[in-house]
Amino acid sequence: GVQGLKVHSKMCVIERMEDKRIVRYGFVSTGNFNESTARIYTDYTLFTADQRVLKDINKVFKFFEINYKIYRYKHIITSPHYTRSTLYKLIDREIAHVKAGKEGFIQLKLNSISSYTMVDKLYEASRAGVKIKMIVRGICCLIPGVKGMSENIEAISIVDKFLEHTRLFIFGNDGDPKVYISSADFMTRNIENRVEVSCPIYDPEIKQELIDTFNICWNDNVKARIFDETQSNQYRKNDLPKSRAQFETYEYYKKKLDR
Numbered sequence: 001g002v003q004g005l006k007v008h009s010k011m012c013v014i015e016r017m018e019d020k021r022i023v024r025y026g027f028v029s030t031g032n033f034n035e036s037t038a039r040i041y042t043d044y045t046l047f048t049a050d051q052r053v054l055k056d057i058n059k060v061f062k063f064f065e066i067n068y069k070i071y072r073y074k075h076i077i078t079s080p081h082y083t084r085s086t087l088y089k090l091i092d093r094e095i096a097h098v099k100a101g102k103e104g105f106i107q108l109k110l111n112s113i114s115s116y117t118m119v120d121k122l123y124e125a126s127r128a129g130v131k132i133k134m135i136v137r138g139i140c141c142l143i144p145g146v147k148g149m150s151e152n153i154e155a156i157s158i159v160d161k162f163l164e165h166t167r168l169f170i171f172g173n174d175g176d177p178k179v180y181i182s183s184a185d186f187m188t189r190n191i192e193n194r195v196e197v198s199c200p201i202y203d204p205e206i207k208q209e210l211i212d213t214f215n216i217c218w219n220d221n222v223k224a225r226i227f228d229e230t231q232s233n234q235y236r237k238n239d240l241p242k243s244r245a246q247f248e249t250y251e252y253y254k255k256k257l258d259r
């Protein structure tokens with residue numbers, strides 16, 4: 001790799017012989033295989049045979065070997081070369097939908113957001129009328145709910161038994177959501193100074209699972225705290241039945257396994 005450029009992406013390519021031919025599989029994750037953190041972190045992992053994704057992952061490994069060459073990627077989003085520009089395009093698309101009289105929405109699950117350029121871009125989307133929901137466990141330099149700036153942005157933080165480590169990007173895309181899992185937060189170091197990978201989810205069932213788990217987290221009214229301009233981080237309280245996201249997520253997947 002490039003000296004001084006930290007590799008923060010989590011991925012691998014697996015090759016094996018099947019019926020006397022080489023078959024490749026790819027693995028992309030939001031977190032590491034780490035003996036200590038695996039028991040206490042929540043993460044998403046994709047194991048795929050989708051050749052579109054595999055071709056792009058292979059290019060990342062080639063970048064490590066031949067790091068003077070900048071590769072083009074058709075499906076995954078990579079830092080340090082393309083994350084900011086691609087996210088801008090995805091956000092601009094939601095803005096364009098709203099200006100065309102359609103619905104535009106963005107849903108983000110992050111560890112942190114501190115890149116002022118990403119904050120400003122989300123403010124721009126909010127002013128255009130894009131509805132934005134954000135679940136940010138840690139640092140949040142964006143101020144939601146400010147009239148004329150961020151009134152279309154809502155943000156919460158969930159701190160519970162397990163550390164929320166997943167990064168998930170959902171863009172409305174005029175009724176056909178684009179969904180990515182990512183190793184990157186919206187921080188300058190992740191966008192510009194590290195190797196990061198955001199991977200699209202093409203399988204409809206997996207895509208729906210990720211949307212469902214985002215909604216489960218968003219509906220938390222036990223451990224969720226509200227980010228707003230008062231910076232008081234009050235627990236979200238409402239009259240709905242108690243919903244603790246980590247417990248509800250467990251039940252969600254348990255029901256799937258019990259079918």
